[in-house]
Amino acid sequence: EPEVTQTPSHQVTQMGQEVILRCVPISNHLYFYWYRQILGxxxxxxxxxxxxxxxxxxxxxxxxxxxxxxxGSNFTLKIRSTKLEDSAMYFCASSYPGQNYEQYFGPGTRLTVT
Amino acid sequence: QKEVEQDPGPLSVPEGAIVSLNCTYSNSAFQYFMWYRQYSRKGPELLMYTYSSGNKEDGRFTAQVDKSSKYISLFIRDSQPSDSATYLCAIADAGKSTFGDGTTLTVKP
Incomplete structure (x- = not known):
């Protein structure tokens, strides 16, 4: 079954550094999303x-x-100068056009900013 | 007022129980309503979606939307320990989904 993949699974970075989170959406999806979830x-x-x-x-x-x-396959999220409050799980999702009610999520990247 | 409010839980039930998870929403223009399941430190997994009012059934899961009261529910019949997870309601609005806070369910054997 096709799935959304994300790399890395865990990223630790220092405050002020740039990070790039990567996602490979499901191949025939054309809508892409980023969500975040702060712990709890x-x-x-x-x-x-x-x-x-x-x-x-x-x-x-x-x-x-x-x-x-x-x-044609990757979708990235860049955070230019990370702050402590950017620490969270970042989820990529994808869907068909016009079907944003049927979004498929990746496993997430846990970003820790120290 | 929050766009989506979810009964917070947590909820703990014995195996085999019927579980009811509930959310309310604020904007009557919303048409698509989703339920996701999320295991700890994993991505949300789409369980089912409904369009407008009515019921939708998928195995042991039933999603229900009452647009008159802006109320959405997910019922789980014959709950199993493997159903233990956090359940998220969400509404689809243009190019995004808005999620409730989630209800953590524990099904005890």
């Missing part, structure tokens, strides 16, 4: 991406964040 809190939407541009973003997704689809 709810899953929060960050950004959705379609046709090489951002469709929607939340207030969390400020200038420190960017997304990119550098090739």
């Amino acid at each position: 809190q709810k899953v929060e939407f960050l950004v959705s991406f379609y046709n090489n541009e951002i469709s929607e973003k939340s207030e969390i997704f400020d200038d420190q964040f960017s997304v990119e689809r550098p090739d």
Whole structure:
């Protein structure tokens, strides 16, 4: 069964450093998403991406964040200068166009900022 | 007012019990309602979605939407220890999903 994959599974970084989280969405999906979940809190939407541009973003997704689809398979989330409060699980998801109710999530990347 | 509010739990039931998990939402324009299951430190797994009002059944799971009261429910029949997880309700709105806080369910053998 096709699935969303994410790398790395755990990333430790120092405050102020840049990190790039990587995702490989399901191959015939065209909508891509990033969510985050701070430990013990709810899953929060960050950004959705379609046709090489951002469709929607939340207030969390400020200038420190960017997304990119550098090739036909990968989808990345970059955090330019990490803060302690960026420590969270980051989930990538994908869906067919027009079916954003049927999103498939990856296993997540646990980001720890020290 | 939160867009989605979920009964917080936690919930602990004996094996074989019927479980009811509930959420309310604020915007009557929402049309798609989802239930996800999340095991500890894993990604959410889509269980089922419903469109508009009514029931949808999948094996031991039934999702129910009451648009008049903006209430969504997930029922689990004959609950099993393997059902122990956190259950998340969510609504689909344009290009994103908005999640409830989650209810942690423990099914005891």
